[in-house]
Amino acid sequence: MSELIRLVYASEAAFEAAPVKQGVEPSVARILMQSRRNNSRENIGGVLYFGDGHFFQALEGDRNAVNRTYQRIAADPRHRNVTILSLKTVPNRLFADWSMKYVPVEQAVREFVRSRDYQRFEPLRFREEEAEALIKLFHQQQNGDAAAVAKKRSWFGLRNLFFSSRTGSAGN
Ligand SMILES: Cc1cc2nc3c(=O)[nH]c(=O)nc-3n(C[C@H](O)[C@H](O)[C@H](O)COP(=O)(O)O)c2cc1C
Numbered sequence: 295m296s297e298l299i300r301l302v303y304a305s306e307a308a309f310e311a312a313p314v315k316q317g318v319e320p321s322v323a324r325i326l327m328q329s330r331r332n333n334s335r336e337n338i339g340g341v342l343y344f345g346d347g348h349f350f351q352a353l354e355g356d357r358n359a360v361n362r363t364y365q366r367i368a369a370d371p372r373h374r375n376v377t378i379l380s381l382k383t384v385p386n387r388l389f390a391d392w393s394m395k396y397v398p399v400e401q402a403v404r405e406f407v408r409s410r411d412y413q414r415f416e417p418l419r420f421r422e423e424e425a426e427a428l429i430k431l432f433h434q435q436q437n438g439d440a441a442a443v444a445k446k447r448s449w450f451g452l453r454n455l456f457f458s459s460r461t462g463s464a465g466n
Pocket residue numbers: 325328329330332333349351353363366367368369370372373394
């Protein structure tokens with residue numbers, strides 16, 4: 295096992311994104327499926343964001359495995375201007391539970407872009423500090439999601455308990 299690293303890059307989509315009201319753009323969905331299949335095999339993971347025709351992705355895991363995957367990604371004709379924004383040795387993975395987390399178009403990203411004086415999502419212009427800040431934001435949101443899921447679960451748990459006990463008493 296070599297070192298644990300996090301590599302963050304940005305690129306420009308080489309395809310015209312289909313307009314989607316809900317869910318994931320179809321080309322991006324295919325990329326996501328491929329990523330999840332391969333990354334779980336390689337024991338790597340991370341996060342992917344797609345907005346304004348640009349990709350922003352972090353890959354985390356063993357240095358050799360991340361390098362191998364990045365070489366394949368960089369040669370993929372579905373995007374161009376693939377540019378590394380940050381490459382670091384890290385003590386642990388921020389997205390350890392994800393072979394590839396997908397962040398949908400979100401208010402938080404719009405606010406981030408505005409707060410940094412960009413007109414739109416232009417990650418190819420991000421400085422290293424900006425790339426790191428956005429990754430941290432995605433990480434925090436992940437924890438927010440987990441809290442929301444836990445909350446929902448406990449609500450459903452209570453509801454199920456209520457209904458099952460009612461059913462139980464009706465059956466008696
Ligand atoms: C923006 C973008 C992100 C990608 N991310 C990953 C990834 O995280 N892991 C991966 O294996 N392939 C990823 N791919 C796909 C690779 O470029 C390549 O097509 C794939 O790894 C080939 O795998 P296969 O030989 O199993 O078909 C990505 C492609 C693009 C355009």
